Amino acid sequence: MKHYLSINDIDSLPDWVDEAINLKKDPYQFEGLGKRKTLCLLFFNNSLRTRLSTQKAAMNLGMEVMVMNFGSEGWALEYGDGTIMDKGTSEHIKEAAQVVSQYCDIVAIRAFAGLEDKIKDEAEEVINGFAKYASIPVVNMESSVGHPLQALADAITLAENKTKDRPKVVLSWAPHPRALPHAVANSFVEMMKRQDAEFVITHPEGYELNPEITQGCRIEHDQDKALENADFVYVKNWSSYTDYGKIVSKDPNWTMTKQKLGTAKFMHCLPVRRNVVVEDAVLDGTQSLVAQQAKNRIYSAQIVLKKILENL
Ligand code: AN0
Numbered sequence: 404m405k406h407y408l409s410i411n412d413i414d415s416l417p418d419w420v421d422e423a424i425n426l427k428k429d430p431y432q433f434e435g436l437g438k439r440k441t442l443c444l445l446f447f448n449n450s451l452r453t454r455l456s457t458q459k460a461a462m463n464l465g466m467e468v469m470v471m472n473f474g475s476e477g478w479a480l481e482y483g484d485g486t487i488m489d490k491g492t493s494e495h496i497k498e499a500a501q502v503v504s505q506y507c508d509i510v511a512i513r514a515f516a517g518l519e520d521k522i523k524d525e526a527e528e529v530i531n532g533f534a535k536y537a538s539i540p541v542v543n544m545e546s547s548v549g550h551p552l553q554a555l556a557d558a559i560t561l562a563e564n565k566t567k568d569r570p571k572v573v574l575s576w577a578p579h580p581r582a583l584p585h586a587v588a589n590s591f592v593e594m595m596k597r598q599d600a601e602f603v604i605t606h607p608e609g610y611e612l613n614p615e616i617t618q619g620c621r622i623e624h625d626q627d628k629a630l631e632n633a634d635f636v637y638v639k640n641w642s643s644y645t646d647y648g649k650i651v652s653k654d655p656n657w658t659m660t661k662q663k664l665g666t667a668k669f670m671h672c673l674p675v676r677r678n679v680v681v682e683d684a685v686l687d688g689t690q691s692l693v694a695q696q697a698k699n700r701i702y703s704a705q706i707v708l709k710k711i712l713e714n715l
Pocket residue numbers: 583584585586587672673674
């Protein structure tokens with residue numbers, strides 16, 4: 404594998420999940436693989452889990468890691484071809500990507516959707532620009548449209564906790580005070596489409612995700628009905644896709660409660676707004692898998708880095 408840009412870069416999800424669970428038992432078993440190899444993490448947005456878990460994954464493989472908050476500390480990048488750069492941007496992605504390639508062996512990038520211009524966001528100019536102009540592999544640490552390291556960690560968590568061959572998994576929208584990207588939900592849906600599971604997406608009308616991504620999935624606007632007999636409930640807010648980047652409802656009836664959860668396990672990628680997205684009783688209770696999901700971010704990143712290193 405060269406790049407890890409989306410869930411589609413996984414050739415066999417069950418194999419990767421098995422390998423990750425195996426790595427988790429003995430995280431240092433490939434500590435020689437990354438010797439004298441450097442991973443560079445470039446953040447255009449904030450992070451807690453992605454930053455620390457990806458560094459930890461690289462350290463487990465014996466790699467060196469460099470981290471840069473590009474959004475606040477790097478030069479403002481230009482992406483357009485042939486632009487006369489006499490305005491705000493200082494450096495072109497062509498040079499930036501080539502320069503980063505001189506210093507490290509793999510580059511991982513976080514660049515969220517701006518949520519103002521759908522066409523611009525879907526063009527993924529940051530991550531695709533690096534993939535195009537860098538001479539090294541590129542890893543997606545959440546781009547405009549996907550968060551494949553999170554979805555892979557979620558697949559590991561589902562595998563560790565399922566008690567039946569074909570569990571029922573519900574992705575439920577929840578209210579949030581700010582407009583959030585679609586990336587986590589998109590990659591979760593793409594990952595679930597590769598699982599043997601009964602999968603249902605539930606959200607208020609107006610919060611339909613990109614239909615190309617949800618194609619073939621059951622969408623149920625009645626949250627109670629969707630949650631019936633659920634084994635796993637994955638909660639996430641996202642803004643409208645059709646009325647791009649807008650908040651079209653903050654209906655508190657969609658907040659996940661202990662009562663609605665029933666006997667299901669609760670999942671969320673974090674960070675989470677308590678008592679807006681989900682009530683305290685769920686996060687503080689024994690059905691919450693959020694810490695395990697966060698731990699599995701190490702092994703999802705480690706399996707991705709391992710596969711790239713093996714191919715360098
Ligand atoms: C981001 C999002 O929803 O995409 C990152 C989640 C991993 N969340 C926030 O900005 C709160």
